[in-house]
Amino acid sequence: MPREALTFDNDAIAKVLDEIGDLIELKGENVFRAVTYRAAARAIRDLREPLSKLVEEKRLKEIPKVGPSVAEAIEQLVATGVSKRHADLQAAVPPGLLTLLRVPGVGPATARMIYDHLRITTIEELEEAARDHRLQQLPKIQAKTEENILKSIAALRQRTGRSLLHEARASASEMVAYLKERTGLERIVVAGSLRRYRETIGDVDIVVASDAAPPIMAMFVAAPTVERVLAQGDTKSSVVVDRGLQIDLRVVPPESFGAALLYFTGSKEHNVRLRGIALRRRSRWTGSRRSSVRIAARSMLRASTACRRSSTSPT
DNA sequence: CATTAGCG
DNA sequence: GCTAATG
Numbered sequence: 001m002p003r004e005a006l007t008f009d010n011d012a013i014a015k016v017l018d019e020i021g022d023l024i025e026l027k028g029e030n031v032f033r034a035v036t037y038r039a040a041a042r043a044i045r046d047l048r049e050p051l052s053k054l055v056e057e058k059r060l061k062e063i064p065k066v067g068p069s070v071a072e073a074i075e076q077l078v079a080t081g082v083s084k085r086h087a088d089l090q091a092a093v094p095p096g097l098l099t100l101l102r103v104p105g106v107g108p109a110t111a112r113m114i115y116d117h118l119r120i121t122t123i124e125e126l127e128e129a130a131r132d133h134r135l136q137q138l139p140k141i142q143a144k145t146e147e148n149i150l151k152s153i154a155a156l157r158q159r160t161g162r163s164l165l166h167e168a169r170a171s172a173s174e175m176v177a178y179l180k181e182r183t184g185l186e187r188i189v190v191a192g193s194l195r196r197y198r199e200t201i202g203d204v205d206i207v208v209a210s211d212a213a214p215p216i217m218a219m220f221v222a223a224p225t226v227e228r229v230l231a232q233g234d235t236k237s238s239v240v241v242d243r244g245l246q247i248d249l250r251v252v253p254p255e256s257f258g259a260a261l262l263y264f265t266g267s268k269e270h271n272v273r274l275r276g277i278a279l280r281r282r283s284r285w286t287g288s289r290r291s292s293v294r295i296a297a298r299s300m301l302r303a304s305t306a307c308r309r310s311s312t313s314p315t
Numbered sequence: 316c317a318t319t320a321g322c323g
Numbered sequence: 324g325c326t327a328a329t330g
Binding site for chain 1: 324325326
């Protein structure tokens, strides 16, 4: 098994340095400091040698734009995975402001100004404020700018192919309500990233407990919001609703509902770790102790092996 | 070595 | 924050 990679590679460190640059600007510190951190990040991406090696050989200063401060940050990142400068900035800047910078047309100064006036920290809130024309009441922002921000957000979403939480939730709730009404079943639950309240959603996952899958699948693909049917099977069906949002429906036996819900809620990384714990400890679990980790890990084993049998792919 | 202008 | 120039 490959060793746990706590070691930051060059690219990961460059990413942190770039983020330090953004945070410096958001905080309102000297812009040239931010510029320096970004210049150092660029130089690091061009390196052909691992930073950990340069640290050992005390040759960090040979990298362009790396002086005492940046070198210290790099050393800390290599050694511990975190940097004090980065942590301090994170503490000083409202969480979420960083994500507003993703919107083309919204730079550090604008992000700060919007936050100071409206306490906006997410792209959803920004979009809502723009729609309500609350942005153009702010200094330096007029109708044209507000419009550009809306377009940028739309383009952003187009690129990532993901939906915002509230949109995906609306579509998912509608489908769940429809299925509950038509099937009379109670255990129809949203899983996946939507259940984890991620702020953007790739696909919506819905899990149903039932031994009679086919009629449920038939109702699902015939739902009024469905624009297109991607697949219809006994354990899983996929449809497209709204403008491009995909919904996957899984029907599982009632006795597997808990395990399935756990499994399909993910994340994938979470599942991998949970499964690892379960495999490692299985031999020692002969039925003595109760613990949530144990129960979750056993469920994960059952769900993942069941999934392998039916050759259904995870999220 | 310390100070400082310039940097985009 | 870094670099190069200056004294």
